[in-house]
Amino acid sequence: MKRVEHLLRSPEVPVLHFYGPDPPREVAEADRETLWQRMRPYLRETVREPGDHTTFDVAEFKDDRRRYMLVIEEGC
Secondary structure: OHHHHHHHHOOOOOEEEEEOOOOOEEOOHHHHHHHHHHHHHHHOOOOOOOOOOOEEEEEEEEOOOOOEEEEEEEEO
């Protein structure tokens, strides 16, 4: 989870957020902290409210020039 936080806060790393049927959107630097605070409890698997089926799947990608990209898929 520390790795996800590190990449999410790095301005050099593009972050794509997938949610529902909409196309993915790139998360602006100004919006990353809000996204992190929202997804952190789910990644830590803390107790959820009854009926809350929210999930976050995270993947890290690196190209041959060692540039990173973070992809976050939010489901419910």
